[in-house]
Amino acid sequence: MRNPTSHGMRISAHAASLPRRDMLIMGSLLALLPGCKIVRNGVADKTDPQKPDTFDANAYVDSLWPKVSTFFQAQAHDLSTVLAGLAKDADAADKAYGQPPAADGGAWTFAVKGQGRVTQSDSKSARGTLTLALPNVSSPVILQVGPVVFGSAIRDCLPFLDFATFVNQIEYAEVSHALNAKAIADIRHGVDFGALVGKTVTFSGGMADPAASGETDVTPVTLVVSGA
């Protein structure tokens, strides 16, 4: 949402493609504009034939991406701090560093960052991974580098994405899929992962509580090779 008041008249054309919360805000902002008619029930509504399902998750994620990047730059916690906190007092660490699960039975997720040495690159599976050794972290850290990545840790650790503001679980899922695709495409761009073994990399990304899977598994949003 960029400078909505100056683009007020264009908002309705895009309304159907936005999650409900953004439209709520837009609706509220529109209410401040004199002479604008507020359409009742101006939320995405698939039962209204005037508003077919036009949600474009990739476009939505593209528009959201600057906010995602800023969030990981400014808000990601040091992975070693999060892991040490979880080992000491999981409830306290969840609240200090994490986002609660969107669903009952889901894991807490964390925006994390760190720097470590690549000990292994596995590209036999389409689920390619880098294994890192980090100072002050006893377990190996797995970075999912794709091309296939599993899970929704990136979406889930973002405090500004809320399941309740999407029309249904499909849209919510599409956002996760698009976030993963965007992050992994950026990370894979021109990188030979096999050549990274032995090098030091700096990363940020989303991580589900390792207790859920038994692995410290990060879906990266940024990956930078030191000295490259």
Add this chain to the structure above:
Amino acid sequence: MYNKMKFAAFALGIACVGASPALAANKLIVVITPSHDNPFFATEADAATAKAKALGYDVLSLAHDDDADKQNQEIDTAIARKAAAIILDNAGADVSVAAVAKAKAAGIPSFLIDREINKSGVAVTQIVSNNYQGATLGGQKFAEAMGESGEYAELTGKPSDTNAGVRSKGYHDVLDQFSGLKMVAQQSADWSQTEAYSKMESILQAQPNIKGVIAGNDTMAMGASAALQAAGKKSVIVVGFDGSNDVRDAIEQGKIVATSLQPAFEIAQMAVAEADQFLKTGSTGKPEKQLINCVLITKANADKLNNFTLSP
């Protein structure tokens, strides 16, 4: 600002739904689900009925058989009987909106389970299995069991049921990322075991080399597995969805690789507890949409599964 806006909208929503029920003296809860022929829905109905009775309600349990007209008549019955609340596993995300709205207009709050509807603010709560998450778990296990390559077939559910599409999408969001996996047949078997059996037979004639079958629910997985066993194709990988006792047994026998458990029992009882709270206090204290994650069932944990409940 985001949060403030959201809070204001949320508070408004609560005020709207809170005003509707006249807190009927009638102690009837009407439970409406798809056909009890599928043990998943039978479990839902039984769990909701047991919980409601335990809380002192009378219960009328009905099945709409995924027929929107039948569902509509059953909502009319609930209205005519002046029910205190409706527990509903609905017959379609779009067609059910009007039926639930009609009950609301008559002062009867609805508590949805399992399937969501495409409109907020009509039902009091929608306690929804995270079908997409469950399907990605099943898809991931299927891809792994297939060794990330080979030909496979998909059996999809009843097209009118939102969850048929949600699960298929979840499967494909995982499987389509693997360039070595090739879907050579995709057919609807309408959630039915017998239909899955015959569809599987014809798929095998056209595609004798398939290495795996991924099914949108457990009854179809059972039908496909039986057809594969009958054809001597015992090494074909089968994955289902729901977590029924039948599939649990097939997993233990090595005939099916995995299924995603939807906690049907827990969801149905949660809905009744929230209905009771709402009728007594005018609020459930919970957001309208509540998502419940599925759990992957494999040989490793199948022995802990019984009646759609996984013991710790």
